[in-house]
Amino acid sequence: MLEASWIAFAFLMGLAARFIGLPPLVGYLAAGFTLSGLGQYLHIGPLDSSILTHIAHLGVLLLLFTVGLKLKLSNLVRIEVIGGGLLHFVISSLLFLAAVVLILELPLREAVLLSVALSFSSTVLAAKVLESKRELRSFHGRLAIGVLIIQDLLALVVMSLANGEAPSPWALLVFALPLLRPLLFRLLDASGHEELMVLLGLLLALVIGGYGFESLGLSSELGALAFGAMLARHKRAIELSNALWSIKEVFLVGFFLQIGISGLPGPDALAFAVVMALLLPFKGLLFFVLFVMFRLRARSAFLGSVSLTNYSEFGLIVASVVLPQWLIPLAITVALSFVISAPLTRLAHPLYKRLARWLIPLERDTEHPDEQPLSLGNAQIVIMGMGRTGRAAFDYLRAKGFEVVGLDSDPVVIEACAKAGRRALFADGEDQMLWQRLDMPCVEAVILALNDAETKIISIGQLRERGFPGLIASHAMYEDIAQRILEAGADRTYLTMSEAGAGLAEHVAHELRPGA
Template identity: 30%
Template sequence: MDNFFTEISLLIIVATALGIIARWLKQPSILAYVLAGVILGPHWLGIIKQPEFIATLSSFGIALLLFLVGLELNLVKLKAIGKPSLYLGIGQVLFTSIIGYIIIRLFGANAIAALYIAVALTFSSTIIIVKLLSEQRSLDSLHGRLAVGMLLVQDFLAILALIILAGFNQANGAALTSAILLTIFKGTVIVVIAYAASRWILPALFSRLARQDELLLLASVSWAFLFSIFASRIGLSLEIGAFLAGLSLAPLPYNLEISGKIKGLRDFFITIFFIVLGSQLVFSAIGGHYAALVILSLFVLIGNPLIVMLILRRMGYRKRTSFLVGLTVAQISEFSLILMALGFRLGHVSATDVSLVTLIGVITITISTYFITHGERLYRWLSPLLSVFELPSKIELTEAKGLTNHVVVFGYHRLGEHIVAALQKIGKSVVVVDFNPVAIKYLESQGIPCLYGDMNDLEIIEKTKINKASLVISTNSHIFDNLRLMQNLKIRGIKVPTYVTADTWHDARDLYAAGASYVIFPHYLAGVQFGNQLREMLMDPNRLLVDKTKHLTELEHRYART
């Protein structure tokens, strides 16, 4: 017992130290935990003497991770994904799996191992991507919304992959088909049970338990483990049981509270899972597979983004959006590692296969972090080469003939919609430029003059008759885009009042220094607006109901268009 306590203590201490270094180097913590496993594992320091016990602890991490995925992956989120992200997610997984499978088979892998590895290469890390996009304040941008929606689709497909692959169980031929059908039947049964519990048992039970925090936490974890055990007993994986347990609790009003309480437990145990993965890395076994490691890593880093860009090209998106979304799939996911761990446990893949995918994860997660962080700079460098990923615009501004003294608005999402409405109310002619095909389709349906394109595309700028405009407004908050817009106007000698948008005080100051007529600073304006609105609400209580009703109506209107 003392030895086991010492092992766990050392694992946590070393993982923490490496995690601090990773944070300082601005690297994902997953890499630090895998490295801790490599250092403490049998192939280096050999401190891990009881791998079975530690591996059991890591299973708790997987179960809690999937429990939280189910808890947070409710039907409202799935409905809000939107068709573009849905088609993109399915298309990317399909094409990456097929191409990846062919490449892996060329390296001599058997069919089952090739299928596991190919599927593992399709999934990207939602946790890492959302964190990076959030740091860049890009979650609500067009490419951010497309990427997050696509990743939600991937998460859902990853769960399906865990269900289906668990049914292989080393069967072949006709037995394989029977095994998969039996697994689907068992999955259907357990889904029905989860639904029934969610509908008629859990609401009443948890409404009583919610009065005590510790009971709510224990009941939630117990439900996750109970369902995991049940799934395991009927021949499914414990991961599926944990996911369905979370999904059954998702409709409850306490789901956010449960999620918040369990995240700490999940983070602790999932750390042990990544340490175990690192400890199982067999570098000597990879010796004869360096070519596969390099080729498959390049496939994820370059091939995955190209697949996404081609799909988005087909859907009509501009090259900038396609490129930035493509960068978000240039790494594999924690789901990829869980999938390989499941395959190893079932005897479907070898330790070498697991080591190969883990190393691909280390390489691609590290490099793709820099890709996404410096995405805008990479786009500017590669932009001349990316025209092949953009269909020629079929949308022409037929209303531009004779257009003068109008207002050119770049970007309709968020601020743009309100600005256009306000300008139309005072009788101003408006031309909108946007690179979101959904926004353009809506504008056309409303009869609003619009152009599909990028604000710094010189051809697009000329089509807006910007030299005859009375005002230019950019709702794009990316400082480099706004600086380039003002530079393009200055070079062409176009003197027109230019309003641009900034997310930070620093950016606002730089835009003013560059010659902006006015900088729209949403946080400042929102504070001023709400201050005035709050004063009116306090003076007239009925105003709250009026404003709330108006707000809800507008939200429903926007939701219906997504």
């Protein structure tokens, strides 16, 4: 009965948060704190959240497994990821150490561990918000996730050293995991498209990856991430991620509820959380400076930094192991940073648009790894988004004799297009500088084949703002989204499922009556 009331209350608070323009996860956090407060007010003692703790842990493992499914090792082995992640960890730990010693006068060991816990950013929040915006595979999305993985590995080392426990000697076997990739690929191929595939994902994420790594003295979170990454190159990796999506989302509600239910803070804990929240902008600023130093454009540096401007649930894990007396103050700090960071991340693109004129001059005058094209040459049609819809449109139009070019924000997609003989360039439609600087002398039409509606609307606005007179066409899943796209300035919008049905009927009619 108690769990049922938690679910109902979480739904109501999540709905309320969405109604006022905040992500539902902020409502889940508020629900947890409210339930904890009600428990104290009604004198029913601390709420038993043992079941919720297990659900929350499963949600985190599934999230990291699905992040791993979209991860490529080549995205991690980059100077801006490794250098930015390590430098930020060292510098922010030292800065937080100075602040903690100055304000709290703690023993050195306790102060160091607390500072390290505060230096990490939230993998769960960043991955969830980036995924909801379909930006996990964008340049700044991969940058943020790469840095977070570096931090997670550092957190594992810190916990092992602080706890005085070394992993089992058998942990060395993890270096042989890549040898299992062919077997995992065969299992995924053999599992079909229904419940067996979902069960395989749960088995790898929760049992073999999670419990298996834990039994070796390693992080279960790292295990789930590792097994997801091993499947990332499989052609059905995204299908598996989508199949696990609903389960993961439900379990993650437990994670955010658990933070709040862990207990209400006292005045000292609240004061600590407020002070740490005031220091949060400096954490994001340090990320931005480091990313620009590593030759990234201001836009990628800004968007990546915003995603990382929060405190981490790994800080709570570190505290639970070596700083139990700081668990509730850190929980409040993490929760408050989520309340600040979640809406900030969702508003990152319009916020950058306002700040661009001050941020762009800070870029280094050199070739950037996230450079975008300056000219489309003789291309007549531009296709923004080279997923299945974009590739189908590209092949059809090229067969009709048009000069076509594709644009996509995922370098992996660009590489796949190059191998398939499709001309595609790296570009992000939400970047105002792309459309302002891009030379399109022969372009007659732009097709928006992106999944994210907001990116389409921003792209349409930027194109019309620069005076593009040509045809802009887009697809949409729902009628209300289609209407918003038309209002933004598109000439045509097509409902995806309706067009698929009409196309299917056309093929059937042609087979039955070829001359019709």
